[in-house]
Amino acid sequence: MIKRIQYIKNFGVYKNYRHSGTLPDFNNKNMIYGWNYSGKTTLSRLFSFMENKKTNSEEFPDIEFEIILEDGTKINHSNIDSFPFNVRVFNSDFIKDNLRFDSDDKKMKGITFDIGKNAHLRPLIVANEEYIAKARLKITDNSVFINRFNEFSASKFTNQARIIKNDHFNSLIEFNKGHLERLIGTKEEVLNNIILDQAILIKIKADSISKNDKDKIDIEEYANKLNDLIQKVSDFISKEPKAATQEEILDDDSDLYNWVRTGVRLHESKHLENCAFCKSDLIPERVMNLNTYFSNEAAVLKDESVELINKINAEIEYFEKIDIRNKSKNDLNESLQLIFEDLVREYSTVCKEYCSVLNQLKSIIEDKLTNSLFVTKTLPEMNTEVESILSKWITDVKKVFEEHNQIVENFKSNQDSARDSYKKHLVSKYLIDENYFEFKRKKEIEEKYHQIFNARILAKEIENKEYSDQLQSITAGKGELNMFIKMFLKREDIKIDVTYDNHFVLKRGDIIAKNLSEGEKTAIAFSHFMVMLDSLFESGKLLETIVFFDDPISSLDANHIAQITSLINSFFFRKGIDPDNPAKVIDCFLQLFVSTHNFEFYSFLRDANNIKRKKKIPTEQGTREVSACNSFFIKKVAIDSSIIEKMPSSLASYKSEYIYLFSLIYNFFESDCSIQNPNYILMPNAVRRFLEIYTLIKLPGNKGEIDSRIVELVGDVNELKILHHFSHFTSFEKATRHDELILRLPEVIADVFTLLGNDMTHYESLCTAINKTVFIVENS
Known part of the structure; x- marks a missing residue:
């Protein structure tokens, strides 16, 4: 489940929203209340991003958000594709995307429309037909690469196989077109088969055609004594003998x-x-x-020098006459001969530099004897790197000998492996040089065109029937749609029917509707949404789905609010699902969110038995019941900024939005209409909504705007300045602009209390409901 929305930035009215830290986490069931344009639909779009697992980067390029899941996982604008749950959102975007109207159908004498997939499928059919028409013109020209690619199998592979057999393997192997074709893999495999290192390639080729006529070579150990000699010379020249x-x-x-x-x-x-x-x-x-x-000591030291020089001379002689150099390249396998020749050539330099250091040691000894016999000397810095160079050379030579011995010992398996690698290399290089895979790619594109378009051209009638069947399968769901519309509107006379060409049409009784009200559009779209959810239920996926409803009662009159509440209360909570406890009511969703601007709908839904039903959680003592439904309030705190907060206790405790609005207005006026009041930004909307409800209560038969009802109530329009303010204040769009009205809030609200003063009984009852005393406002 979703635990909380940590923050939202640069997304509609959520300029920089951050979780307060005190706001309760989301529950299994969640009610969200807020006035129009406060940010409910914007919030539902955030859930749509989770449904689609991507954001609308074109419309909201700078959006940032973070959502915390119940297990602590953090989902944000960068990793939303990993959101783990199914989500379904009903909002105005869903209605727009899933209800597409055609022009008036003259034959039907009504408006036809498509629902759900039909709204997307029909334009695709037209686009496909246009595509097929263009394909007919292209198909004859799209065979160039098919013909060129077929040349490989027809002749090129045969010729190349002959070259590989005769020119590269000296006719020692059997290799034909079939052998070559079996070595063709993917492009990646072919690229990996190509041997780029020339030394390795030369060796593999030599191994492939070599004969097993060599003996194994005895490998001796060759150790140098440079470091030991350096230490001995260092010790020698550091001595300081006494002359007797x-x-x-x-x-x-x-x-x-x-x-x-x-x-x-x-x-x-x-x-x-x-x-x-x-x-x-x-x-x-x-x-x-x-x-x-x-x-004496000096004499002993001189004797020591003779011994040291003899050891150095022996080391020089050993490496000048080392027996490795006496080996012939012909003693080695053909694949190693060039490597061995390079090592032999390299040795003259290696040995020269090594012996140079040894001769330097001899010079140091002689200098000690001649010039500083009785003086301690320190060994100058020596080029000890020659020792590692010589050791590496010896190791490389031994490695060649060892590899030779392995080749002699495992000649057959090594040669088979070398031949296999060499054949793959030759075939792969040929394929790359000939652009085989590019021809293959373009050939497959042409074949795909041929397969798709030939099938469509040859079977156009069958294809059209397939599309027609798809349309009919969707329109066949009219029974389910009608069931939900009936439950939605609680009317028998409104139903959906299907036209001859698989469009939907709305009927009122037996008469086809010539136009649809916004409420009927909402009912149709909502019913389609519920059909989708019912399908999820049948497949067992609804219990794993997060469902978000944004104002499902929009454009519907008050008579339908109870029906919508009843539908939600029954659809999402069912018995007979738990086989061990068939009487148990199961929540048929993973998490439920319902947002609305209608307080009456909020109240009905909040008090519905299944919505307010508590859940049991395990404790050390057993289980205890806790609330499974949380209520939230979306509140505007600036012209273009909203926040999500816990439903105010004052609002949650009222059964009527009207009383809550009055409490807001009263408390604001009581605080001298201070700009510091936390509800300051809400007051224009609160005043308008309160007066709208008040005037409708007083004059339910007057269907005009607020100002016309106020005129009827007041009589003398000059008595109140409020009429002037509301004569231009008949649309919510105006209310959301902080123009001169918000600057004149004190006198506007004073007029509200003056207006209420005309009906003291009602006014006093309102004050009693919120435990306040009556304000008496003098009209100036």
Whole structure:
């Protein structure tokens, strides 16, 4: 159900309406009262938007609203298409849309008209006949694309299948027109079949025509040590050895350092007493000093440098002679040979950059030995990206080898898959290049024209009979219409009949009506609406429908108000629906709204037994009864602005609109006609409506306007200024304009009390009804 209307903006008189926060939520049954032009019909149009699940953006481009449903869902102008309930609205728009009149029918000597679908169907029939006439002229010309499209099946597909078999698959497969046609899918599928990546396409083609004559390749692990070497060099150059003895010539010349160190060890190991180079005697003290020199921290660091450089050289040699490069492309499947060749070419650059960083590490070690052996150094920023580049290269090569091994191992299934993809690619590319789907689309349009118009041309009489049957099926519902009209008007002599050409005609007795009153139009349209609702009831959908009536008694006299009330009270509340409790009265709607400007109708409907019947809600103690019907009041608060509020208790407590109007006028006059009075904007309408009822009560036989009845009541027209004001105030349109009348409200209302003073008994009774004392107004 609809819980509340949170706000409405830029929609008729609802310029900026927002729920007050204190206004009760909508109930199962809802009564809405408001004077003419206060905004009732505009509100019903909001419900029509919910019925159609779209707004009238052309007429109301800036409309904004929000509707809260019982479960908290919010429906607004942007998502109204998701409104979840069925809605049916009866208002002036429904009457206009569902009751279309033709000119006087000379044969019938009366006015014929269409109801409901007939009002829309007959113009469509004429439009279709005009369309068919134009189609006859076009149909012979609309075969161009059918003929061009048929060329595909006739010859083009055969030729293309031969090209695919011989030129693309080297005649290794069987492929003909039938194979090609089985590969044609939707345009989306065809576009997805096209292989855009040229590398993938080359591979798939190679796999499609390759032979299984390759061996699997053993895959080794290739790990680089750059990061480890960088860390070792960093640790090495950060060391700061202590010099125990000094040998400047050896400290400054690494070659001499290595030569002497080796020589000392050789002489000691061979137990030589003379220098093997110069034959001089070896002085033991000198040998001891050299051993001490070579055993200190600096010497150890130099030994470490030799080991580091050897490791770096080994790393360089490993990757300069890596066995991956010794593989031939011919060892690989044809689809991978080009990829492998690219990787081999790429390696020279990868290896060069990698070894360059290794050589840089060697230079850093040598610089430490030569220039800063006893000083801590920090490793400069290195290009470590070469490590990830080399690792990626190794991974890519292994991936190629792994893919090759998979191809060798799964050659048959891989080739079948590749051939399938390649065939789909070739067929799809051909279809796109040849604009196959555009020809197909245009061909289907032409075929549709042919199917539709040939059928209509060849079976025109049958088609006309179909339309005639539709009209007759609608006019066959005259019995239901007449039933509701009888219930509506409580008359036997008014009924609808059907003409020879399936129009409706209204009869009064046996005489065809030559014109229809507004009340009869309302009765016919309302009856049609009720027939629609009855159809919903029969299909079980009425119980899921929100129904909105906007002034269903418009243009009807007071005699019919009770009948309408009775009809609503009986139609929407029925027994025998609940199989477990046939005597239970069931609400035959999801939610019911009735708006009216007629207080008498509002009172009748409010007091109808089924409308005021309460509902039971579960509680912790069991169930309790609460009201199932809420009443609302639409009130104008400015010339072009209205609000929805709870029905005023003063109005709800009165059985008569007349007494309520008098209370408004009395309270306004009592407050010195202050512009701050909340009912200020309502007063012109209230005064006019009050005087209309008062003068009709006093003079029910005078059918003229208010001023003529006042003249008859007062006699001396000069006694009251009110006559001047109301001589131009005989239409509601004037009342809604805030012209000089609203500016002269104090003297106008004073005249009302002067007028009432002529009948003190009536005046005093009115005051008693609202618990007020009598005003005595001096006439000046």
